Amino acid sequence: MNQESGSDRDKMPQADPPVHTVRIQQSYWVTDASEERLLQSGAVLLAREVTQVDYYDTDTYDLAMKGAWLSKSRGKWQLIVDQGGSDSTTANQKGDDPSDADAPTCYELLDEREIVAYLARLLPPGGKSSAQAVGDFIRQQGVRHYGNYQSVTRATYRLTDAYTVTLSAEPAAPKQAALIRGDVGIDGVTRGFQRMEELAGQLDLLPQTKA
Numbered sequence: 001m002n003q004e005s006g007s008d009r010d011k012m013p014q015a016d017p018p019v020h021t022v023r024i025q026q027s028y029w030v031t032d033a034s035e036e037r038l039l040q041s042g043a044v045l046l047a048r049e050v051t052q053v054d055y056y057d058t059d060t061y062d063l064a065m066k067g068a069w070l071s072k073s074r075g076k077w078q079l080i081v082d083q084g085g086s087d088s089t090t091a092n093q094k095g096d097d098p099s100d101a102d103a104p105t106c107y108e109l110l111d112e113r114e115i116v117a118y119l120a121r122l123l124p125p126g127g128k129s130s131a132q133a134v135g136d137f138i139r140q141q142g143v144r145h146y147g148n149y150q151s152v153t154r155a156t157y158r159l160t161d162a163y164t165v166t167l168s169a170e171p172a173a174p175k176q177a178a179l180i181r182g183d184v185g186i187d188g189v190t191r192g193f194q195r196m197e198e199l200a201g202q203l204d205l206l207p208q209t210k211a
Helices: 006-011 034-040 112-122 134-141 189-202
Strands: 021-029 044-057 068-073 076-082 092-094 106-109 144-158 164-168 177-185
Touching: 021 189, 034 164, 068 112, 068 134, 076 112, 106 112, 112 134, 177 189
Parallel strands: none
Antiparallel strands: 021 177, 044 068, 044 144, 068 076, 076 106, 092 106, 144 164, 164 177
16 A cells, blocks of 8 residues: 655645635715716626606596606505695605795605595596505506606626626615625735725716715
8 A cells, every 4th residue: 555655745735725805895976977987898787677667647647737646666656746735744745945935846655545545636536435555546546557667776797807886776865876896805905995996986986975
């Protein structure tokens, strides 16, 4: 039987110790030039999320004629009302800055019972309805789907040096956001953040601390 000598073992290649990595990330705001620069950089699209908004009205557009727009997105109903006041206590008021009295005032209704109650006041008399769900109510009142709009709400790209950037557009955010991520060696975190800043500059992204 052949036995390995100590000198033979010393000559065998030694496996490199495992490299410990950490994930780092940084948030930015997207500018008008960011997406174009992203595509020009050779970034590869990994995934994207498309949101569809469906719009509803009567055949004669009674809601739009009275300054109301009914829509549904991600399974949730929304009614936007353009008027000077609302008796709803849970409406999210937009454009109500008292310093700008001439600005139009819009109200966003999200509660289904409030939406049904408001629609009942806008639509022509068509009989009583006990429906509390928006879907049931509009079927009884002749409100139909008339169109939709699709928008990309989230898209993730891989950059040339293994960093990824995710662009997202959320209703609650003031503008489109970008999140750069990367996996770096535990001893290269500082350099990783420096590289992110370089990428942000190349893509015309702004730090979220700036408006």
